[in-house]
Amino acid sequence: MQGIESLIPLILIFAIMYFLLIRPQQKKLKEHQAMLGALRRGDQIVTQGGIVGKVVKVKDEGAEVEVEIADGVKVRVIKSTIATVMNKTEPANS
Template sequence: MQGIESIIPLILVFGIMYFLLIRPQQKKLKDHQQMVAALRRGDQIVTQGGVIGKVTKVKDGENEVEVEIAQGVSVRVVRGTIAQVLNKTEPAKG
């Protein structure tokens, strides 16, 4: 009986840490992955470095997108470094 009573606080601490730290972080990661997967041409984005640009090409097979940061200036950006989508374009009606 003495051994079980000493393990219960450890289990409670782990349970509290799971619900306060691990679970919200997993949800945030899942939301970010969905945002990046839903990128389309014309979306205005912000990278983690603070660069604001417009998506000009989405490469499906690769892990990058082409972003126009100024007129005539395009850079390739790794999808994981996109921090935020500012303006979402409407899907094409067909």
């Protein structure tokens, strides 16, 4: 009986850590993956390095997007390094 009572604080600490740290981080990761999955041409993005640009091309097979950071200046960016989508374009009516 005394062994179980000594485990209760450890279980409580783990539960608090789960609800305060692990669960919110998993939720944020899912939201980020959904944002990356919804990327399309014309979206204005910010990379984790602070570069602001407009998505020119989304490569389906790879994890890259082509971003225009100035007139005529295009760079390839790994999707996972995109921090936020500032302006979302509306999907084309088909």
